[in-house]
Amino acid sequence: MNRRSIIYASAVGVSCVLGCAAGAAADAPPTLQMLEEAAVRSAIEQVRPAVVRIDLIGSAAADGDLQASGPTSGLIVTAEGHVLTSTFGFATLPASILVTLDDGRQLPATLVATDHSRQLVLLKLEGATELPVQVIAPLSETNAGQWAIAVGRALSADGPNVSVGIVSAVGRLQGRALQIDASISPANYGGPLIDISGRILGVLTPLAPDSSEGASGTDWYDSGIGFAVPLADYKPSLIRLQSGEDLHRGLIGIAFASDNAMESPAAIGSVRPRGPAAAAGLRSGDRIVAIDRVRTDTQAAFRRQLGRFYANDSIVLAIEREKSSFEVNVTLVSELEPFRHAALGIRPRDASTSEAARVEVAHVVPGGPASAAKIEAGDMIERIDDQIVSTSDDLAAAVQLRTPGETVKLNIARRQESIGHSVTLAERSAELYTPENGTTPGEQASAAPPGETREFNLPGYATPCPLYVPSDAQDARPLGLLVVLQSGSDAIDPEALRRWQESAEQNRLMVAMPHPQESRGWSARDIDYVRELMRTLVERHDIDRRRVAIAGPDVSNPITLTFWLANRELVRGLVLGSAELPAGVRLPENEADRPCLVLVTADAADRKTVKLIEQFHKVGFAAATGGDSSPEIIAGWVDSLDRM
Amino acid sequence: MRQSLHLSTLSLGLVLGAISFVRAAANESLPTGDSLRMLNLQTQTKIVKIFGVGGLRQLEAYQSGVFVSAEGHILTAQSLVLDEGEVTVVLWNGARATGTILTVDPLMELALVKIDVEEPMEWFRLDEGVSVQPGTRVLAFANVFGIAVYDEPVSMLQGVVSGIVPLSARRGATGANYTGKVYVVDAATNNPGAAGGAVVDMSGNFLGLIGKELRSEATGAWINYALPVSALREPVERMIKGEPPPATSPSDTSADQPTMADYGIVLIPDVIERTPPYVDRVVADSPADKAGVRPDDLVVSIGGRSVASRRDFERLLAASVQGEPLEVAILRGKELLHVSLKQPGNLE
Numbered sequence: 001m002n003r004r005s006i007i008y009a010s011a012v013g014v015s016c017v018l019g020c021a022a023g024a025a026a027d028a029p030p031t032l033q034m035l036e037e038a039a040v041r042s043a044i045e046q047v048r049p050a051v052v053r054i055d056l057i058g059s060a061a062a063d064g065d066l067q068a069s070g071p072t073s074g075l076i077v078t079a080e081g082h083v084l085t086s087t088f089g090f091a092t093l094p095a096s097i098l099v100t101l102d103d104g105r106q107l108p109a110t111l112v113a114t115d116h117s118r119q120l121v122l123l124k125l126e127g128a129t130e131l132p133v134q135v136i137a138p139l140s141e142t143n144a145g146q147w148a149i150a151v152g153r154a155l156s157a158d159g160p161n162v163s164v165g166i167v168s169a170v171g172r173l174q175g176r177a178l179q180i181d182a183s184i185s186p187a188n189y190g191g192p193l194i195d196i197s198g199r200i201l202g203v204l205t206p207l208a209p210d211s212s213e214g215a216s217g218t219d220w221y222d223s224g225i226g227f228a229v230p231l232a233d234y235k236p237s238l239i240r241l242q243s244g245e246d247l248h249r250g251l252i253g254i255a256f257a258s259d260n261a262m263e264s265p266a267a268i269g270s271v272r273p274r275g276p277a278a279a280a281g282l283r284s285g286d287r288i289v290a291i292d293r294v295r296t297d298t299q300a301a302f303r304r305q306l307g308r309f310y311a312n313d314s315i316v317l318a319i320e321r322e323k324s325s326f327e328v329n330v331t332l333v334s335e336l337e338p339f340r341h342a343a344l345g346i347r348p349r350d351a352s353t354s355e356a357a358r359v360e361v362a363h364v365v366p367g368g369p370a371s372a373a374k375i376e377a378g379d380m381i382e383r384i385d386d387q388i389v390s391t392s393d394d395l396a397a398a399v400q401l402r403t404p405g406e407t408v409k410l411n412i413a414r415r416q417e418s419i420g421h422s423v424t425l426a427e428r429s430a431e432l433y434t435p436e437n438g439t440t441p442g443e444q445a446s447a448a449p450p451g452e453t454r455e456f457n458l459p460g461y462a463t464p465c466p467l468y469v470p471s472d473a474q475d476a477r478p479l480g481l482l483v484v485l486q487s488g489s490d491a492i493d494p495e496a497l498r499r500w501q502e503s504a505e506q507n508r509l510m511v512a513m514p515h516p517q518e519s520r521g522w523s524a525r526d527i528d529y530v531r532e533l534m535r536t537l538v539e540r541h542d543i544d545r546r547r548v549a550i551a552g553p554d555v556s557n558p559i560t561l562t563f564w565l566a567n568r569e570l571v572r573g574l575v576l577g578s579a580e581l582p583a584g585v586r587l588p589e590n591e592a593d594r595p596c597l598v599l600v601t602a603d604a605a606d607r608k609t610v611k612l613i614e615q616f617h618k619v620g621f622a623a624a625t626g627g628d629s630s631p632e633i634i635a636g637w638v639d640s641l642d643r644m
Numbered sequence: 645m646r647q648s649l650h651l652s653t654l655s656l657g658l659v660l661g662a663i664s665f666v667r668a669a670a671n672e673s674l675p676t677g678d679s680l681r682m683l684n685l686q687t688q689t690k691i692v693k694i695f696g697v698g699g700l701r702q703l704e705a706y707q708s709g710v711f712v713s714a715e716g717h718i719l720t721a722q723s724l725v726l727d728e729g730e731v732t733v734v735l736w737n738g739a740r741a742t743g744t745i746l747t748v749d750p751l752m753e754l755a756l757v758k759i760d761v762e763e764p765m766e767w768f769r770l771d772e773g774v775s776v777q778p779g780t781r782v783l784a785f786a787n788v789f790g791i792a793v794y795d796e797p798v799s800m801l802q803g804v805v806s807g808i809v810p811l812s813a814r815r816g817a818t819g820a821n822y823t824g825k826v827y828v829v830d831a832a833t834n835n836p837g838a839a840g841g842a843v844v845d846m847s848g849n850f851l852g853l854i855g856k857e858l859r860s861e862a863t864g865a866w867i868n869y870a871l872p873v874s875a876l877r878e879p880v881e882r883m884i885k886g887e888p889p890p891a892t893s894p895s896d897t898s899a900d901q902p903t904m905a906d907y908g909i910v911l912i913p914d915v916i917e918r919t920p921p922y923v924d925r926v927v928a929d930s931p932a933d934k935a936g937v938r939p940d941d942l943v944v945s946i947g948g949r950s951v952a953s954r955r956d957f958e959r960l961l962a963a964s965v966q967g968e969p970l971e972v973a974i975l976r977g978k979e980l981l982h983v984s985l986k987q988p989g990n991l992e
Contacts (some may be wrong), residue, residue, distance in 0.1 A: 031679050033781055033846045040804065041779040054948040057942060057975075058920025070862030071950060095920035096975050097945050106944075108978050126978045149779075154863060155828060159836055162778045164832035183830040187806065222832065239838030572758035 046198030058095030073152035073191035081125030085190030137199035152188025174307020184226025193228040202228030250332025290318035320626030338620030342425035348392040383411035430597035479549025489514040503635035522559035558582035579608035590620025600624035696725035708841035714764035720840030768850035786841020789989030803831030906988035
């Protein structure tokens with residue numbers, strides 16, 4: 001059969017079938033689709049007068065992928081001319097705001113206040129009265145699965161533009177938003193989400209998970225995942241916005257003890273100094289069981305409940321402490337001081353004697369708190385604040401819960417005597433470490449025979465990783481690990497590793513110099529490779545987890561920073577060659593259980609270096625300049641990461 | 645996130661026995677599933693998959709097309725896929741044919757492809773009256789991402805008409821040639837392979853042809869749209885008859901458009917990306933002066949189109965209609981004023 005006769009035969013067959021079908025379908029009753037379509041259209045007509053178009057003059061909606069000067073949409077919420085819209089387009093304050101109503105009138109508007117938590121902006125129209133306000137659907141009638149119609153007026157001032165979907169979930173993003181599958185984009189950000197009878201469910205916003213502030217969710221436009229802030233319970237917030245108060249997310253200043261979000265009840269791990277929880281007297285170990293008498297059985301439930309509140313809101317927490325339970329008032333804040341690690345100013349060494357495990361002061365940081373309290377190298381630390389300390393991990397855990405400025409009592413054994421010392425903790429510092437007194441571990445190790453140079457093959461990865469393993473001396477300290485990422489274009493160079501051998505030996509460091517798996521250079525996929533490499537080496541060689549660091553290949557490559565951001569639980573030291581944060585990178589806040597010191601090896605006098613160190617300090621990390629990037633300096637610094 | 649493959653694709657199979665099909669059609673008590681199934685069957689026969697040779701340039705070398713005559717005329721979007729003058733056309737039943745590009749309409753960016761047929765084909769009528777409003781439910785039929793192969797039916801996507809708005813869109817640096825009204829839909833049609841596909845209403849009436857991938861100028865987002873049947877009717881008739889498109893309108897010539905200086909307006913210097921168009925100075929006795937424009941006024945619209953920055957101002961001025969007064973809205977403090985500037989150089 002040739003091509004033409006195939007087409008011929010098939011065409012005949014189908015025409016017959018369709019002909020029969022068409023006859024049967026004549027004057028059928030309205031289908032479900034037709035009825036639904038009619039209902040959708042009437043709902044749009046109903047809300048239409050309350051949907052406005054907003055032109056922002058002299059402002060750019062430059063968020064992520066979207067850069068346009070176009071208008072945005074808004075919803076009239078009071079007859080006197082209050083209009084809710086989203087923060088989209090308000091990243092830079094517009095010189096002027098012009099609102100077009102459904103009847104074609106154009107009115108200037110002013111920005112009254114911003115709800116940064118829910119990414120909404122309240123505007124007030126000049127000279128407007130008796131504007132149409134649409135009915136809001138009660139929260140009880142907002143359920144997953146029901147019709148959700150997104151309405152905007154950004155595409156044309158003449159009429160609304162719409163997208164139809166369903167409510168995908170309620171109570172999303174810490175209880176702040178409804179999730180919908182209609183197409184949400186700059187065409188309808190700020191416009192209303194309505195139900196099938198035209199009642200308001202919420203206002204469409206560019207919210208996204210893990211977003212802090214700004215219109216951060218625009219990368220998700222038209223993705224089938226969109227968010228609207230429900231208006232049914234928004235009245236109190238609206239009143240605050242109307243009074244000109246900007247609303248921010250309410251922060252409480254605690255970290256949980258467990259990583260398990262379903263831990264029940266949620267136990268506090270640490271309390272941020274000078275934060276709201278600290279002011280209310282909360283402390284580590286307290287269990288939170290309710291907020292404003294709503295039970296929060298898990299960490300997740302607590303976060304969901306807390307996410308609804310704003311800064312300056314007062315909430316009542318129900319707390320269980322040991323055998324007692326009580327309630328406290330906490331006033332939330334918009335910003336917390338970053339967490340900063342405290343330090344005694346010593347380096348410890350685990351000394352096992354015949355009787356018991358002990359912690360020896362291996363070294364005292366010159367000018368540090370321990371030095372001021374006349375603690376000396378060789379002292380044995382027995383207790384901190386009456387808590388028995390038998391390993392350096394115990395000591396580290398105890399210090400980690402303290403804050404700089406706090407005074408602790410150390411019980412020290414020195415030459416058969418036991419003395420109590422009061423030590424006022426300082427901020428943990430990242431400054432280069434210059435030995436002054438005592439026996440530094442490095443000196444001890446330098447006499448040992450040289451270690452082993454080899455290639456390490458991580459199963460499943462093609463490119464081998466050059467590795468230096470220091471010699472295993474009798475009674476030696478555990479090894480630290482320094483991963484020095486190699487520039488992508490270089491072939492594997494045995495000389496590169498040789499430069500590190502002496503310093504690695506002296507400072508008891510294993511040095512790994514991985515190359516990217518593909519010749520094009522470092523890519524995001526290599527992060528998994530380096531993580532696996534790091535984990536494998538740490539486990540196989542019983543690496544001291546407090547002395548694990550990563551250093552970068554060259555000044556411009558962001559891979560070192562990217563790796564650290566993705567693996568903060570592993571990395572305790574970050575050595576950066578670059579003096580500038582790559583575009584778009586925001587540093588995370590320091591956290592008690594993920595300490596990290598930063599060494600910047602770029603020119604210390606450079607303004608950029610100073611700025612980078614400030615940027616780290618601002619979010620709670622100690623950072624210092626390394627002056628030059630010689631292996632001696634970097635290895636010595638990495639060795640000293642066990643400072644506490 | 646335009647290239648998301650999660651789409652609500654209702655690809656109902658065409659692999660239905662004729663017997664079960666007729667039985668289902670006779671049972672009118674369940675209109676939903678059966679009418680959709682029937683509509684899919686009817687529509688699929690009018691849609692083709694088009695494969696070109698653009699693959700050599702590593703572009704997506706496939707798109708969609710619709711029959712617009714019983715004689716095998718296929719309407720599709722003009723694109724690089726058609727560059728070689730010949731394409732491979734695959735019908736709903738897997739039959740392959742070689743298509744010849746008969747003619748193109750450069751303004752609408754359409755192309756007419758012809759395949760040889762011996763028997764009449766099912767085709768979309770462009771002369772049926774359709775009623776479309778925001779909220780009208782639609783189905784889009786197109787070979788998005790080239791998923792459908794051989795005799796597989798093209799993907800069916802559901803959505804509604806989001807709006808009926810002028811196409812102001814850009815693709816890279818060059819804008820779309822067509823600036824008339826289009827149907828913006830909320831089905832994800834702005835994807836490779838969709839161009840040339842059909843948007844139909846719930847009765848299977850042809851509403852429009854999916855155009856090439858474009859970003860909206862207003863929002864910066866990729867837009868899902870269809871060229872409306874009302875705008876296609878005339879060009880398609882002409883193309884089938886083999887008549888050339890009419891000469892382009894004279895509004896293209898913007899060389900001697902009056903400038904800001906001609907109207908006597910000096911705006912504040914363009915220092916930032918989005919400098920607001922504040923009036924810095926007004927030249928005495930100029931059209932702007934006579935209309936009462938003053939320093940510190942903020943220009944908010946020209947000819948009814950909003951002006952968000954100084955650059956918008958210049959762009960809109962260049963596109964304004966010659967020989968007519970310029971309608972300008974200005975904001976003075978909290979007062980919105982409308983003024984009309986006489987065309988400079990007009991005899992008084």
